[in-house]
Structure formats: structure tokens, C-alpha cells
Amino acid sequence: MEYDVVLIGSGFGSLSAAALLARQGLRVCVLEQAKYPGGCASSYKRKGYWFETGATTLVGLDQNMPLRYLLDKTGIQIKAQKLELPMQVHLPSGQMLTRYRNLEAWLAEAERVFGKYNQRPFWQHCFKVSQQVWQASLQQRSFPISNTKDLILSVCRARPGQLALLPAAFRTMEDVLRKYDLLQNKPFLDFVNEQLLITAQNHIHEVNELFGATALCYTLYSNYYVPGGLINLVKPVEAYITENNGEIKYGQQVESVKKTGRMYWIKTNNQTFQSKYVISGIPLNNTLQLFKNERLKSKLGKYILPSEKLNGAFTMGLVLKLKQPPAVLHHQVHVPEGLPLIGSKSFFISFSDPNDTLRAPAGQMVASISTHVPDPENLRIEQKYILEDAILTALCKAGLIDLKSILVKHSATPGAWNFWTHRAYGAVGGYPQYKQIKPWQMKDARLDHDGAYICGDSTYPGQGIPGVCLSGIIAVEKLLQDHF
Structure with a gap:
């Protein structure tokens, strides 16, 4: 053929x-x-x-x-369907933080939870960088350069704003937080690190400003449910x-x-x-x-x-009896003491829309849960029920589920990811x-x-x-x- x-x-x-x-x-x-x-x-x-x-x-x-x-x-x-509220974050303090799409609403929320000091200039800077990155990414479709024609086309497509982005490739998000004197704000630092982990797969000392600012600001763009x-x-x-x-x-x-x-x-x-x-x-x-x-x-x-520089995932699927529909479909739950067996300090849960009868019958909803597993080739999860119980306990504590409402439960380790997807080591997330x-x-x-x-x-x-x-x-x- x-x-x-x-x-x-x-x-x-x-x-x-x-x-x-x-x-x-x-x-x-x-x-x-x-x-x-x-x-x-x-x-x-x-x-x-x-x-x-x-x-x-x-x-x-x-x-x-x-x-x-x-x-x-x-x-x-x-x-x-466009989501009015992209995500909520359940912090170690017990506070719930809402990631609003509107920048002003988000700034007010960030100041409420983390204090007013330099939140506004930090987030305004990140949002501006993210806008420039997205615009440049489609303008520079020959990037990264790997031959002469790429270079010629990249030069022809260059705009002044693109050149202004170049120094950000050499700065980490740790550098940006230092510039705004936010490294001393530990609750905020923990929040940023866990947000970067689900969007850039790493933390402030490794993620450069171009990717980090864009990753942190994804909730400031239109988020959708299918x-x-x-x-x-x-x-x-x-x-x-x-x-x-x-x-x-x-x-x-x-x-x-x-x-x-x-x-x-x-x-x-x-x-x-x-x-x-x-x-x-x-x-x-x-x-x-x-x-x-x-x-x-x-x-x-x-x-x-290699595996030691990659992440796998531990995932769970739940079917729940619908009692009170969640106002927000996507949540990140922080676990400051770390999850057992893997040490991950947060996990992500997404609920199906309560009216989506294509995924579950009326009166029920589906939830998908995931968390990072470092070095997936070598970190074996033999007793996954321990991890399941810890996640369910945290979900109950956050008020997101009731154990009595669970109709179906299953989970998968990086080994299962490797078996079903054939991705090396069961690594996911790029x-x-x-x-x-x-x-x-x-x-x-x-x-x-x-x-x-x-x-x-x-x-x-x-x-x-x-x-x-x-x-x-x-x-x-x-x-x-x-x-x-």
C-alpha cells in the first residue's frame, strides 16, 4: 500500500x-x-x-x-462548551482558590489568598509574556531552526516583539519570582510549583520564563468542556x-x-x-x-x-451518584505531606458535566483523576490500593466526593500506561x-x-x-x- x-x-x-x-x-x-x-x-x-x-x-x-x-x-x-470557571485549587491551608478566566477577577483572588504584595505586577507580566508567546508561536512555524531555509523564513517572519522574548528563554520562573520578591511567600511558591507541574512537568528552578509564564496563565484563556x-x-x-x-x-x-x-x-x-x-x-x-x-x-x-528525568502517571476513574453537582469541573488538590508510595504533593480531578448523558446516565457522573509518578521505569507501585485510599481520603476532606456515592472505581499505574499505550516507561505528559x-x-x-x-x-x-x-x-x- x-x-x-x-x-x-x-x-x-x-x-x-x-x-x-x-x-x-x-x-x-x-x-x-x-x-x-x-x-x-x-x-x-x-x-x-x-x-x-x-x-x-x-x-x-x-x-x-x-x-x-x-x-x-x-x-x-x-x-x-466554554467554562465560566476553569479550575479551583484546594490549598494545604484548607482554603479554596478559584482560577478565574478574567484577569482582574483572578488578580483579586490571588491577592485575597496570597496577599497583595506584588501579585498584580507578577501576573500582569506573566499574562503579557503568554500573549506574546502564543502570537510568536504561529508566526514562527519554521522554529526551531534546523536548516538554512528555516533561518531565512524565521528572519523574514521576525517581529520586534519576538526579539524582546529572547531573554526570557534564559530566565527561570525562580528568577521571575525573585524579581518580584515573591520567593519568601511560601504558600504562593507551593501553589506555583504545583501549577507548573501539571502544565510544564517541572518546578520553578527548571522551567524557563517563556514556558512557565504561558503555563501559569492557561486558565486566563478560554477553557472548554467537550x-x-x-x-x-x-x-x-x-x-x-x-x-x-x-x-x-x-x-x-x-x-x-x-x-x-x-x-x-x-x-x-x-x-x-x-x-x-x-x-x-x-x-x-x-x-x-x-x-x-x-x-x-x-x-x-x-x-x-531517560526515565529518571520523566514523569509517569497514576490515574483513577470514578463513577459517582450525582448528589450536588460541582460548580467547577476541574480541581487540583494539594497534599503537602505527599501521597504515599510516590511522594506527589498534588493531584488533579476532572468531573464530567452533570448534564452530559453521553458519558454517564442521568443522575451519575464520571471523574478522572491523575497524579505524577517520577522515574516511572523504576518506581514500581505494587500496592496501589494504598495510593487509591490516600487520594479518596483527600477528596473527601476537600468536600469533592462522598465515599458512599462511588459506583465504579478503577486505577492504572505507569506499567498499565506502558502496556496500553506502548509509550516508553509509561511516561506521559511529554x-x-x-x-x-x-x-x-x-x-x-x-x-x-x-x-x-x-x-x-x-x-x-x-x-x-x-x-x-x-x-x-x-x-x-x-x-x-x-x-x-
Whole structure:
């Protein structure tokens, strides 16, 4: 079977790239080992209920953001409900903090909880940086630079505001907090660290200002809920691809990729596909195992992060009898003493909309819970009931659930993630931010500089639906730039 482009994996980066390539009239084929599309930005059905696979929040639909770009270019339409209140945070003090979308409302809330000293200038600065980052990210679709044409295009697309962002790549969020004299405010410091962990996968001393300010401000942009789960974000993209002469084939676990002459040969567990070009949408760690090319592995090895620098996830799914619907669907719960077995100091819980009968029958709702597991290859969770009990106890203490309301409960460790998704070590959330890795040092979309490309959460710009969507946009930009 011969195609113009074969894409490995149906994560949202791959699907974004496939849709944009299909729009160009290229014949694309997406190979997915599972039975549902979307990777970590999707949903799965269990015991008649729809649970979120990984991501539970949707942003990126505002102007100058990647998902808006994708939908505008293709005409794809999705059904999504804007959330008035994006998230609430349950702090160690017992206080509940509401992450308002409106900047002034959020500033008042931050000052109420953490004190007025320098909260306003800190958040105004972060929001301004985040706006500049999003605008620059779509203007600079040849970034990171990896050949002369990238450089020429980047210079042509450069704007004065983009150059002003450059120093922020060399500053950490710790530096920014020091500038505003906020390092002494321990409750605020703990809050920022746990917020960064769910958005940038690391803490203030490692996350640079560009990514950190943008990560902290995601609740200041439009946040959405997708009825039926994020599978219904993915399905319209899947439909667009197939309606435009593309194919998505499930149950196809890619085992090797080899180039012979001008064609790539992609071998799966039961078929072999040919294509002029290939885009991998799976993590770098997995991608390099597919290419039987020692020179490529040697060249790209510097980009690979080992398990001790990655995070896995412990996840839980609950079905609850609906008593009093939560006013806010997304919550972060701080656990200052750390969760047993893994030491994580917070976890995230997302409830389904009480009126969403696509995910659970009337009178019931679904909850998806996740928390970080460091070094997932080596941190084994043998007695996961201990972790389950600690999370449920914290949820009850926060007033978010009643144990008597639980109808269904299940959980998964990084080992289960590895088994079901085949992601190396069961690592999720992409590569964490590290201060020694500047944005231009992240892996760009060109894999072998010969026709193979890569997108997804382990390449620039990183995790989250907007991030992986942007990585797919950039992969398409560079493929077309190189060969058409």
C-alpha cells in the first residue's frame, strides 16, 4: 500500500498534521495501534462509561492559538462548551482558590489568598509574556531552526516583539519570582510549583520564563468542556481526514521504519506500508527504536531523556451518584505531606458535566483523576490500593466526593500506561522543561533530514493539546517547505 505520507500514531499532533496534509491534496494514512484515535487526548469506554484517557481540559481555541489555526484552515467544527470557571485549587491551608478566566477577577483572588504584595505586577507580566508567546508561536512555524531555509523564513517572519522574548528563554520562573520578591511567600511558591507541574512537568528552578509564564496563565484563556469526552474533539478531525482521501487504520502496531531508495517502508504487526514521507507522532524514545539506523540513533540520542528525568502517571476513574453537582469541573488538590508510595504533593480531578448523558446516565457522573509518578521505569507501585485510599481520603476532606456515592472505581499505574499505550516507561505528559534545554535546543520536526518528521509532546513545543497541535502544524510546514 503506497501513500504520500504515513503518520505513526493518532495522537493529536499526528491528526493535526494529517488533516493539514489532506487539505493540501496529499494521500495520507495514519497507523494507530489502539482502537480509538487521539492518543492521550481522547476517551475510552469502560463498563458503559466514557473516561478521559489523559488530557481533561481543552484550551487553544482563542485567536493566535494552534487549535484555532487548525480549525480555521480546515473548516472542521467541534462542539465544545466554554467554562465560566476553569479550575479551583484546594490549598494545604484548607482554603479554596478559584482560577478565574478574567484577569482582574483572578488578580483579586490571588491577592485575597496570597496577599497583595506584588501579585498584580507578577501576573500582569506573566499574562503579557503568554500573549506574546502564543502570537510568536504561529508566526514562527519554521522554529526551531534546523536548516538554512528555516533561518531565512524565521528572519523574514521576525517581529520586534519576538526579539524582546529572547531573554526570557534564559530566565527561570525562580528568577521571575525573585524579581518580584515573591520567593519568601511560601504558600504562593507551593501553589506555583504545583501549577507548573501539571502544565510544564517541572518546578520553578527548571522551567524557563517563556514556558512557565504561558503555563501559569492557561486558565486566563478560554477553557472548554467537550460533551461525550475528548473523543469528540478527535472524531471531527478523523472524519475530515477520511473525507479528504485519507485513511486511519487501527490495530496497526508499527515495528520498524526503513528507507529504501526514495520510499519509506513501514512494517506493522500485520502489514507493510510504503510512503514518500513519514511523520512519527509517538515519543522520541519510541520513535528511535523503529528506525533501524544506528547513525540516526547516534545523532538524535542527545535529545532522548531517560526515565529518571520523566514523569509517569497514576490515574483513577470514578463513577459517582450525582448528589450536588460541582460548580467547577476541574480541581487540583494539594497534599503537602505527599501521597504515599510516590511522594506527589498534588493531584488533579476532572468531573464530567452533570448534564452530559453521553458519558454517564442521568443522575451519575464520571471523574478522572491523575497524579505524577517520577522515574516511572523504576518506581514500581505494587500496592496501589494504598495510593487509591490516600487520594479518596483527600477528596473527601476537600468536600469533592462522598465515599458512599462511588459506583465504579478503577486505577492504572505507569506499567498499565506502558502496556496500553506502548509509550516508553509509561511516561506521559511529554518531556518536562529543564533550564539547560532552551526552546531552540528542543527536537525540531525534522527527524532524518531526508523525508522523515516527528511531532508530539516530546518535541518542540511540548505537552498539552495546544502544544502537540502546534507540533503537527510545524511538521507539515517543514515537510511542505522541504519537498513541495
